[in-house]
Amino acid sequence: MGRWEPGARERLAGAAIELYGDPGYEQTTVADIAARAGVTERTFFRYFADKREVLFAGSDLFKEGVLTAIAAAPADASALDAAAAGFEAAAGFIQNQPDPDFPRRRAAVIAANPSLQERELLKLSTVGSAAARALQDRGVDPVEASIAAQAALAAFHLAFERWVSSDEPLGLPALVRDGIARIRALR
Template sequence: MGRWEPDTPGRLAKAALDLYRERGYEQTTVAEIAGRAGLTERTFFRHYADKREVLFAGSALLQEAFVAAVTGAPASAGPMRAVAAGLDAAAKLFTGRREFARERHAVITANSDLLERELIKLATLSAAVLAALRDRGVPEPAATVTAEAGVAVFKAGFERWVAAEESRDLPELIRDTLDTLGAVVADGS
């Protein structure tokens, strides 16, 4: 092993993503990821439970930022405005990470097990946003509908953002997607 270098989790994530793109997710081993990053398998397992979790390590941070913004929205903000604050906070986490996000998205959509894990991540995010809305006193079914709509807006905006031809930033696309939802609901059709 070479001399110590900072950002071990980031190095492992980059090595994993590079190998997943080159060889495929299924064909890549933890040993290969660690070796590519110049680290040991033991070091890998200090940071990630398995090779799948390299792609989902940011889920907790995303959820924390989203929920904190919903919780911290002004008391006068309605449910959708509170969720919009959460969407803004979540989108800001991706600043400067578009290429990594594009590559990660391509790997995930090419593998059904990873796609299933991504959907679980989104369902967990929705449940956390729902809990935050309920804590704000939002009644049912408004709390559930708003939480699910907010996560759908995030997912749709994110998928637009990682598209090869897209150049706008994620916060702008999230706001645009939220406006689209508002227009569809206002239209009533």
């Protein structure tokens, strides 16, 4: 493929995730990814700051999905219901990726690399904090906003782990709803 053909970003992401699986994340270079995608290294850096960002490039869209859904929740929704709506919307975003296997392969790469696990937790923490601020913008007490955001984030995180490790065609948004229901049922 020529470097000027359309779809370079998608080809780069696909090449990276393949190479991160074999030979592995640590062994893969930007040059390897660019070569596999049929583009130059310069083209790689036009789309991604470094090889980690291939795995985290959707973080801003994920966060925006959470915040948009929280803001759109009914005015009388509880803090937990609004936060749950945010993370359920984000679950739909993840489940409906153009490459349906990408989230699972991404999760496997992250699980195998401690530095990527740290990055993932930092990104999730950032989303949780932003969700708490969005709840505060709705008039929720700051402590209650933090509790609701962290509870919904925990439900999302556990749902995602269940989803990527399951061979069954479970829906990620449904798993988030299940996690929220389990939080409500705690005694």
